[in-house]
Amino acid sequence: LNIALLAGDGIGPEVIDQAVKVSDAVAAKFGHEINWTPALTGAAAIDAVGEPYPDATHEVCVAADAVLFGAIGHPRFDNDPSAKVRPEQGLLKMRQKLGLFANVRPTFTFPSLIDKSPLKKERIEGTDLVFLRELTGGIYFGKRGREDNDNTAYDTCTYTRAEVERLARKGFEMAMQRSKKLCCVDKANVLETSRLWRETVQKLEKEYPEVQVSYEFVDAVAMRLVQWPSSYDVLITENLFGDILTDEASVISGSMGLMPSASLGEKTSLFEPIHGSYPQAAGKDIANPLATVLSAAMMFETAFSLKDEAEAIREVVNKSLSEGVVTEDLADGGKAYKTSEVGDWLA
Amino acid sequence: LNIALLAGDGIGPEVIDQAVKVSDAVAAKFGHEINWTPALTGAAAIDAVGEPYPDATHEVCVAADAVLFGAIGHPRFDNDPSAKVRPEQGLLKMRQKLGLFANVRPTFTFPSLIDKSPLKKERIEGTDLVFLRELTGGIYFGKRGREDNDNTAYDTCTYTRAEVERLARKGFEMAMQRSKKLCCVDKANVLETSRLWRETVQKLEKEYPEVQVSYEFVDAVAMRLVQWPSSYDVLITENLFGDILTDEASVISGSMGLMPSASLGEKTSLFEPIHGSYPQAAGKDIANPLATVLSAAMMFETAFSLKDEAEAIREVVNKSLSEGVVTEDLADGGKAYKTSEVGDWLA
Ligand SMILES: CC(C)[C@H](C(=O)O)[C@@H](O)C(=O)O
Ligand SMILES: CC(C)[C@H](C(=O)O)[C@@H](O)C(=O)O
Numbered sequence: 001l002n003i004a005l006l007a008g009d010g011i012g013p014e015v016i017d018q019a020v021k022v023s024d025a026v027a028a029k030f031g032h033e034i035n036w037t038p039a040l041t042g043a044a045a046i047d048a049v050g051e052p053y054p055d056a057t058h059e060v061c062v063a064a065d066a067v068l069f070g071a072i073g074h075p076r077f078d079n080d081p082s083a084k085v086r087p088e089q090g091l092l093k094m095r096q097k098l099g100l101f102a103n104v105r106p107t108f109t110f111p112s113l114i115d116k117s118p119l120k121k122e123r124i125e126g127t128d129l130v131f132l133r134e135l136t137g138g139i140y141f142g143k144r145g146r147e148d149n150d151n152t153a154y155d156t157c158t159y160t161r162a163e164v165e166r167l168a169r170k171g172f173e174m175a176m177q178r179s180k181k182l183c184c185v186d187k188a189n190v191l192e193t194s195r196l197w198r199e200t201v202q203k204l205e206k207e208y209p210e211v212q213v214s215y216e217f218v219d220a221v222a223m224r225l226v227q228w229p230s231s232y233d234v235l236i237t238e239n240l241f242g243d244i245l246t247d248e249a250s251v252i253s254g255s256m257g258l259m260p261s262a263s264l265g266e267k268t269s270l271f272e273p274i275h276g277s278y279p280q281a282a283g284k285d286i287a288n289p290l291a292t293v294l295s296a297a298m299m300f301e302t303a304f305s306l307k308d309e310a311e312a313i314r315e316v317v318n319k320s321l322s323e324g325v326v327t328e329d330l331a332d333g334g335k336a337y338k339t340s341e342v343g344d345w346l347a
Numbered sequence: 348l349n350i351a352l353l354a355g356d357g358i359g360p361e362v363i364d365q366a367v368k369v370s371d372a373v374a375a376k377f378g379h380e381i382n383w384t385p386a387l388t389g390a391a392a393i394d395a396v397g398e399p400y401p402d403a404t405h406e407v408c409v410a411a412d413a414v415l416f417g418a419i420g421h422p423r424f425d426n427d428p429s430a431k432v433r434p435e436q437g438l439l440k441m442r443q444k445l446g447l448f449a450n451v452r453p454t455f456t457f458p459s460l461i462d463k464s465p466l467k468k469e470r471i472e473g474t475d476l477v478f479l480r481e482l483t484g485g486i487y488f489g490k491r492g493r494e495d496n497d498n499t500a501y502d503t504c505t506y507t508r509a510e511v512e513r514l515a516r517k518g519f520e521m522a523m524q525r526s527k528k529l530c531c532v533d534k535a536n537v538l539e540t541s542r543l544w545r546e547t548v549q550k551l552e553k554e555y556p557e558v559q560v561s562y563e564f565v566d567a568v569a570m571r572l573v574q575w576p577s578s579y580d581v582l583i584t585e586n587l588f589g590d591i592l593t594d595e596a597s598v599i600s601g602s603m604g605l606m607p608s609a610s611l612g613e614k615t616s617l618f619e620p621i622h623g624s625y626p627q628a629a630g631k632d633i634a635n636p637l638a639t640v641l642s643a644a645m646m647f648e649t650a651f652s653l654k655d656e657a658e659a660i661r662e663v664v665n666k667s668l669s670e671g672v673v674t675e676d677l678a679d680g681g682k683a684y685k686t687s688e689v690g691d692w693l694a
Binding site for chain 1: 433435439465466467470486487489491492493495498499500501502503504505506507508509534536537538539540542543565566567569570572573574587588590591592594595597598599
C-alpha cells in the first residue's frame with residue numbers, strides 16, 4: 001500500500017505518528033506492507049520552500065494510492081487574510097490539483113461521549129449521518145475580483161451538470177449502502193446553481209428507485225441539524241453550504257475530536273481528521289489522535305477496500321474509549337494518557 | 348402612526364390580528380392613534396391579482412411609516428421551486444423595492460422556556476445575541492443564469508463598499524447600545540466579497556474606538572453558535588450567510604415561536620415574526636401570536652422611538668408567560684388558550 005504522508009502543522013505530526021503506528025500494526029496482522037512517503041504541506045512547507053502545497057508534494061501524492069493528512073494552519077497567518085501565501089491556499093490547491101471532488105464527513109456518536117454534546121441526550125442519541133460536500137467547484141473556484149475603482153467586489157458560483165452529477169451519484173451509492181435516504185441541500189428558491197443541482201438529482205432518482213430523496217433548503221437544514229440530527233442519513237450539497245453545515249454538524253455529537261473524513265477523487269483520495277492544527281497543544285504530546293486513527297480506518301476501507309482491517313482499527317478505538325485509555329480531553333477526571341501512549345496501546 | 352398591515356398567508360392573519368389588538372391597546376393607553384392600512388401579499392396576493400407583491404401593496408407600504416408583516420408561503424408552491432410565480436419572490440421584491448437593507452434578528456431566552464431548547468441549559472443560559480443580516484445585496488440579487496447549452500449554471504455575489512458600510516455602521520451603532528462587542532462574520536480566507544467586508548469594517552473601527560470587534564469565519568460561527576451561543580452579542584454578516592446563521596440561531600433558544608425581527612430601510616421599516624406561515628394550523632385559532640406581538644413592540648421602539656410603549660408590550664408578554672396564558676405549543680400540560688384569547692388577555 002503506497003501512502004503519501006502529509007503531517008502538516010501544529011499537532012499534525014503527533015497525531016499522524018499514532019495513525020502510522022496503528023496502520024503498520026494492522027498491516028502486519030493482515031499481511032500487507034505499507035510504503036509511507038512523507039511530504040511537506042501548510043505552514044511547514046511555506047517555511048521550507050515558500051509554498052503551502054509544493055510541486056514535490058503534489059508528485060508524491062499523485063504517485064501514491066492514498067494520502068493520509070494531519071492538519072494545516074498556523075496562528076501566525078490568522079489575522080492576516082490578505083497575506084500573500086497562506087496555508088489554506090495549499091489546501092485549496094491540493095483539492096483542485098488532486099481532483100478531490102467529494103468530501104465525506106460523517107457525524108456519529110459514541111455512547112460514552114454523548115454527555116459531551118452541547119445538545120440534550122434525547123436530541124443527539126442515534127445520530128449517524130454523513131455529508132457529501134462538493135469540494136472542487138462552486139464559489140470557491142469561480143471568477144472573483146474587484147471592479148469600479150476597487151469599490152465593488154464579486155465572487156462567482158458556477159456548477160456544471162457533470163460536476164453535480166458525479167457528486168450526486170456518490171451520494172446515491174452511499175445511500176444504497178446505508179438506509180437509502182438521501183437529502184439534497186440547496187437554496188433552489190433563490191439560486192440558479194441550486195436549481196441545476198435539484199434538476200440533476202431529480203434525474204438521477206430514476207436510476208436509484210429504491211432511494212428516498214428529499215430536497216431541503218440550506219437554512220432549514222441548519223435548523224434541523226440542531227433540532228433533530230438523527231432524522232438525517234446521507235446529505236449532499238455544494239461546496240460553501242457544505243463548509244458551513246459540516247462544521248455545524250461536527251460539534252453536535254460531542255465527539256468532534258474523533259471525527260474522520262475522506263476527500264475522494266477519480267484517481268486518488270485523501271483522509272484526514274476534521275479537527276484543526278490546534279497550535280496551542282503542538283509538541284506537548286497531549287492531542288487526541290483518535291480522529292486521525294479513524295481516518296486511517298476510513299482509508300483502509302475506502303481506498304483499499306480492506307474492510308476487516310478498517311473494522312479492526314475501529315474496534316480497538318472503541319476499546320480504548322471503554323477502557324479509558326484516552327488523552328486528557330476525554331479523561332474526565334480519570335488518568336490522562338499521552339498522545340503517544342494512546343497510539344502505542346492501540347498498535 | 349400610519350402602519351401598513353400585511354397579514355400574508357397561513358396563520359399570518361390570525362397572529363396579525365392579536366398584534367393589532369395589543370398595539371391599539373397600548374396606543375390608547377399612551378395617547379396615540381394608529382391608522383392601519385391592510386394590503387395583500389404572498390399566496391393570498393397571487394390568488395387575488397396574480398402577483399405576490401402587487402404594486403398596490405407597494406404603494407401602501409411606501410405611504411406608511413412602518414410595515415407590520417405576518418408570514419408568507421403556501422405548501423402548494425413548496426415542491427415546485429421553478430414555478431413561475433412564487434410567494435417568496437414577493438418577499439425578495441418587497442425587500443428590494445422598499446430598500447430594507449438591514450435584517451435585525453435577535454435570539455434571546457425566556458427563563459420559563461429554556462427547557463424547550465435542544466441545547467443543554469448551561470449552554471444556552473444567558474444567550475442574548477442579535478444578528479444584522481444584509482438583506483438587499485449579495486448573491487440574492489446578483490446576475491445569474493445558464494450557459495453552455497444549459498449545462499452550466501452560475502450565480503454572482505456582489506457587494507459595494509457603500510452597501511457594506513451602511514450595514515456595518517448599523518452594527519457598530521447597535522453594539523454601542525449593547526455591550527460594545529461586534530463580530531464580523533465572513534469567509535475572507537476564500538471570498539473577495541468577504542475581504543471587502545473585512546476591509547470596510549476595519550476602517551469603521553476607527554470611528555467607534557469603544558467597540559471591540561472580532562472577525563470570524565462563517566463555518567466557525569456555525570459551530571460556536573451551538574457550542575457557546577452566549578459568547579456572542581452583535582453579529583453582522585452578508586445576505587446568504589445571514590440566512591443560514593439566523594435560522595440556526597433561532598432554534599437554539601427554545602423560544603423560536605417568540606422571536607421577532609425587523610428589516611430596516613432608509614425610509615421605512617418592516618416588522619415580522621421569524622416563524623413561517625405554518626399552514627397546518629391556519630384558521631384553527633391555535634397559533635402562538637407572541638412573536639408577532641413582540642414584533643409590534645420592536646416597531647414601537649425602532650420605527651417610532653416609543654420605548655415605553657414597547658416596554659409595556661414586553662412586560663405583558665412576560666406576564667402571560669409567567670401566568671401561563673399561552674397557546675398549546677407552550678401550555679406544557681396546562682390549559683391551552685386560543686390565539687385570540689391570548690390576544691384579548693394581552694390587550
Ligand atoms: C480553510 C478553508 C479554506 C477550508 C474550506 O473552507 O474549505 C476549511 O474551512 C475546510 O472546511 O476544510
Ligand atoms: C424565502 C427565502 C427567499 C428567504 C430568504 O432566503 O431570505 C427566507 O429564508 C428568509 O430568511 O426570510
